[in-house]
Amino acid sequence: MRDALMKSLFMLAEKDSNLMLLTGDLGYGVFEEFEKKYPKQYLNVGVAEQNMMGVAAGLALEGKIIFTYSIGNFPTLRCLEQIRNDACYHELNINIIATGGGFSYGGLGMSHHATEDIAIMRALPGVTVLVPSTSEESEAGVINLYETVGTGYLRLDKSKFENTKSIEDVSVGNANVLRYGSDITLIVIGGIAEEAMKAAKILSNSNIECRVLSLYSVKPVDINAIKFACEETAGIITIEEGNLSGGMGAVISEICMDHGLKPRIFSRLGLNNEYSSVVGSQSYLRAYYKIDFKNIVSRVKLLIHNQK
Amino acid sequence: MLSDIKTQELARKVRIHAVKMVNKGGSSHIGSVLSIVDILAVLYGRVMQYRSNEPKWVNRDRFILSKGHAGAGVYAVLAECGFFNITELDKHYQDGSIFSGHVSHKGVPGVELSTGSLGHGLPVALGMALAAKIDKKSHKIFVVMSDGELDEGSNWEAFMFASHHELSNLTAIIDRNKLQSMKTTEETLSLEPLRDKLIAFGWNVIEVDGHNHNELFSAIDSDTKKPKVIIANTIKGKGVSFMENEISWHYRTPKGELFDQAMKDLGEKT
Numbered sequence: 001m002r003d004a005l006m007k008s009l010f011m012l013a014e015k016d017s018n019l020m021l022l023t024g025d026l027g028y029g030v031f032e033e034f035e036k037k038y039p040k041q042y043l044n045v046g047v048a049e050q051n052m053m054g055v056a057a058g059l060a061l062e063g064k065i066i067f068t069y070s071i072g073n074f075p076t077l078r079c080l081e082q083i084r085n086d087a088c089y090h091e092l093n094i095n096i097i098a099t100g101g102g103f104s105y106g107g108l109g110m111s112h113h114a115t116e117d118i119a120i121m122r123a124l125p126g127v128t129v130l131v132p133s134t135s136e137e138s139e140a141g142v143i144n145l146y147e148t149v150g151t152g153y154l155r156l157d158k159s160k161f162e163n164t165k166s167i168e169d170v171s172v173g174n175a176n177v178l179r180y181g182s183d184i185t186l187i188v189i190g191g192i193a194e195e196a197m198k199a200a201k202i203l204s205n206s207n208i209e210c211r212v213l214s215l216y217s218v219k220p221v222d223i224n225a226i227k228f229a230c231e232e233t234a235g236i237i238t239i240e241e242g243n244l245s246g247g248m249g250a251v252i253s254e255i256c257m258d259h260g261l262k263p264r265i266f267s268r269l270g271l272n273n274e275y276s277s278v279v280g281s282q283s284y285l286r287a288y289y290k291i292d293f294k295n296i297v298s299r300v301k302l303l304i305h306n307q308k
Numbered sequence: 309m310l311s312d313i314k315t316q317e318l319a320r321k322v323r324i325h326a327v328k329m330v331n332k333g334g335s336s337h338i339g340s341v342l343s344i345v346d347i348l349a350v351l352y353g354r355v356m357q358y359r360s361n362e363p364k365w366v367n368r369d370r371f372i373l374s375k376g377h378a379g380a381g382v383y384a385v386l387a388e389c390g391f392f393n394i395t396e397l398d399k400h401y402q403d404g405s406i407f408s409g410h411v412s413h414k415g416v417p418g419v420e421l422s423t424g425s426l427g428h429g430l431p432v433a434l435g436m437a438l439a440a441k442i443d444k445k446s447h448k449i450f451v452v453m454s455d456g457e458l459d460e461g462s463n464w465e466a467f468m469f470a471s472h473h474e475l476s477n478l479t480a481i482i483d484r485n486k487l488q489s490m491k492t493t494e495e496t497l498s499l500e501p502l503r504d505k506l507i508a509f510g511w512n513v514i515e516v517d518g519h520n521h522n523e524l525f526s527a528i529d530s531d532t533k534k535p536k537v538i539i540a541n542t543i544k545g546k547g548v549s550f551m552e553n554e555i556s557w558h559y560r561t562p563k564g565e566l567f568d569q570a571m572k573d574l575g576e577k578t
Contacts, residue, residue, distance in 0.1 A: 040442060051431045051465035058435015061420065062443070081425055082462075086432055089422055090413070 001138040001156040001191075002030055002099060008142035009067065013038045018063060019146070022056055024049045024070040031069075049074050053082035053094075060092035065146065071100040072112045076121055076153065087151045088126045095145040095152040096121075101131070101190050102241025103276065103285040104158035110275050114155070118189070119246030121153045122219045128152040128172055131248070133193035133214035134163040140170035141216075148172055157241075159191030159282055161214075173217050175225035181209035184265060184300060185229035185236045189215050189248045192241045195286060199296035208304060218248055226255050234307060235265025239296060241286065244270040265303045269296065310353040315521050318388055319349035323547045324576045325384035325397055331567050333401025335409050337377040339545040339557035343485045343518075344378055344452055347540055348385045350524040351450055360390035363417040369447050370436050372421045374429020375454035375483065379411030382419065391418035427460025429453060430480060434469055437478040437535075450528075452481045456488030459497050464509070470535040471510025479528060480511075480537045483518065485544035487555050503539060511537045518542035548573045 013019050013034070021038075023031060025047045035042040045052040049070060056066040068075050075096050076083065087094045098114060105112035122129045128148050132138040138156055145152035165176060178193060179200050186196045193214055200210035211233055213225055229236050236256075238249035249268030256263060269291045278288050286292040310318065326341045352358075356369040373382050380400060387394045399405040406415040410424030420436075423429050433451040440447055457463065470478055484502070486493050493499050506513045512532045516523040518540025527538045545551030548562075548570045562570050571578045 043438075045469065046465070048465035048469070050427070050462040051434070051469055054428060054431020054462065054466065055435040055438065055469065057421075058432040058437070059439045060435070061432070062436055062439030064439060082428065082431070085422065085425055086428055 001132065001135060001158070001160055004135040004139035005097065005142055005156060006030065006034065008139050009034060010037070012143065012146050013041050016065065017041065019065045019067070020059060022052055022066060022068045024052050024068070024074055026070050026074075049078040050082055053079040054086055056094045057082070057086035057090065057092055060087070060094050061090065066094045067097055067142070068094065069097045071098060072105060072114045073117060074098075076117045080120065083151065084124055088124050091126065091150055093149060095154060097142075097154045097156065099156040099158070101155045101157040102192065103282045104191070106280050106282045106285045109279070110277060113276050115242040115271055115276065117155060118218060118240070118242055118248060119250070122251065123246065126150050127219065129155070129219040130172070130216060131155045131189035131218055132157070132160075132216060133178070133188055133190055134161050134165065136163055136165045136167045137170050137176065137214065137216050140167040143167070144170065144172045155190070157191035159194055161191065161193035161197055170216065173220045173222055175222040176214045176216055177211065178214050179210060179212040181211040182233055183209045184304065185211040185213060185233045186239060186296065187213045187215050187229070187236055187248070187252060188239045189218060190241055192239055192286065192291065195291070195293040196239050196296060198293040199300065202293065202297050203300055206301070208300060210300065215248060218251055221251055221255060223255055223259060226252055227259065227261055230256065230261040230263040234304065235263035237265070237296070237299060237303070238268045238270070239291060240270040241291060242270055244268050244272060265307055267299060267303055269299060312521050315349045315353035318353045318385070319345050320574060321388055322349060322381060322384040324571070324574050325387070325394070326380045327548065327562060327567070327570045327574065329380045329384065329397055329400040331562055332398065333409075334561050335401045336557070336559050336561050337380070337409065338562065339551055339554065340375060340454065341378045341381040342546045342548060342551065343542045343544045344375070344483045345381055345546070346519045346521060347452055347481055347483065347524060348381055350521050350528065352385050352389050354525050355528050356450065357447065358418075360418070363391060367445065367447050370420050370433070370449045372423070372429045372433050372449070372451040373411050374423055374451055375426065375457055376410035376423030379407075379409060382411050383407055383416070386416070386418040392416070426454070426457035427462040430463050430466040433478055433480070434466055434475060437470070437475040438473060440477055441475070447477070449478045450481065451478070452483060455482055455484045455486060455493050455499060456496070458482070458499055467506065467509040467511065474533070475535045476533050478535045480535070481528075482537060482539050483542050484539050485542040487544045487553070489558065490555070506537050511535050513537050513539065515539040515541065519546055
């Protein structure tokens with residue numbers, strides 16, 4: 001996803017000299033070329049996220065379009081109040097990019113697991129929240145946020161599902177169909193899409209055809225895609241590599257209740273109000289916390305069986 | 309540019325407005341407001357370039373009040389300097405008003421940044437100063453901070469950043485009234501030796517009497533190659549006899565006889 005990120009940042013920086021990239025001293029091996037090519041549009045502020053967000057606000061107040069960058073929870077939770085008061089309340093064009101969503105940095109420990117960021121960032125009025133599942137969505141996400149007035153959050157992942165959708169088709173407020181199917185809908189955000197796609201393939205052997213939706217735009221959300229999922233399939237299972245409280249599954253349930261949608265099946269897969277304290281790779285932790293493809297397969301089978 | 313006598317008069321009027329606003333609104337932080345009024349009067353009366361009829365004039369000097377709880381002082385000085393009608397001040401702290409206790413930019417001409425949570429102003433000022441440098445603009449950025457808010461770590465991130473990036477267009481003024489929310493700064497989390505700390509962080513440090521307009525003007529107006537910080541030694545509650553150096557006036561509203569006494573101290577008839 002980082003390659004996709006840089007592709008868009010280079011394109012935008014070339015086009016708009018008002019664009020600036022600020023990093024909290026992370027991006028080794030990623031930003032060197034950008035710094036060399038656009039030295040006046042690049043700034044490593046040091047390991048100081050609160051200050052990074054304040055500086056970003058000051059620059060944005062003067063008309064700059066800012067991208068801030070760090071990993072995990074550092075560019076969000078560490079400076080949440082600066083995001084709320086300085087960026088959002090002043091309606092500034094500041095786009096926050098975090099890499100390492102969910103268990104991307106599995107073995108590094110809970111400090112590096114971004115598992116509540118979606119819930120927290122979407123709670124802030126005025127923030128556009130994009131969570132790509134594919135490289136194309138990542139590449140488009142940077143451009144989408146650049147073109148969207150106000151504060152944005154782009155949450156990238158180490159893993160991704162390989163897809164060939166054109167980036168022109170990816171836009172704020174629209175979910176992307178990764179797989180067509182009419183039996184049940186799996187809604188995903190982030191790289192865990194690969195688990196959902198793997199599960200869908202296995203379930204297809206049992207004659208269960210899953211629709212897989214990459215929600216992508218957590219805020220604003222694609223209400224129609226959710227509506228069609230409720231009407232055209234037996235229901236929805238949400239899959240996220242993060243805490244369930246206030247997360248993506250909560251978004252879908254809110255939309256269903258608010259809009260009178262009644263999926264026959266509704267279930268959320270994610271972390272059940274817990275911090276990850278086990279050491280392991282991203283795929284190990286997905287299995288440990290029962291959100292990997294095997295658990296998706298069994299959950300789908302159980303719910304469809306119960307419904308019959 | 310106003311003369312020293314006229315900035316003194318501006319300060320007196322701002323103090324009167326502030327006490328009246330707090331009285332009417334039933335709000336407080338009045339001690340913190342009175343502490344910085346002379347700084348505001350010198351900045352708005354003698355130092356800063358601005359157009360009150362064109363608040364977003366691109367070449368204006370920028371002002372940020374980081375200690376947002378002293379918002380009443382900023383509203384009053386802006387009204388006195390023509391940004392909006394003085395009668396608007398009556399709306400401070402009233403239901404449906406835009407004049408919140410902590411300074412807000414929404415709908416208020418002349419306010420650059422809404423603050424209230426401490427430790428936000430200086431980092432934002434850095435961004436403004438950096439933008440001016442990048443865009444080769446000559447305007448200056450001023451930020452007024454409280455001494456108590458120096459407890460916030462974000463300020464020390466910002467102090468490092470300013471000197472590293474040689475932001476000589478930035479002046480921070482610390483309202484050194486030595487009192488914070490519950491006790492003195494030294495009893496709470498000692499700041500001293502503050503001057504040495506700021507020098508070590510790479511700033512040009514000037515210490516003045518924060519109520520002496522000529523000292524303030526000379527310090528603010530002096531040339532610098534480094535970011536400048538002025539430690540303005542002030543008295544919390546300055547100008548109202550019974551409020552001076554009294555922590556309780558961080559919270560209390562002057563009413564009745566005390567309000568009358570405050571007006572008397574400030575040379576205003578009631």
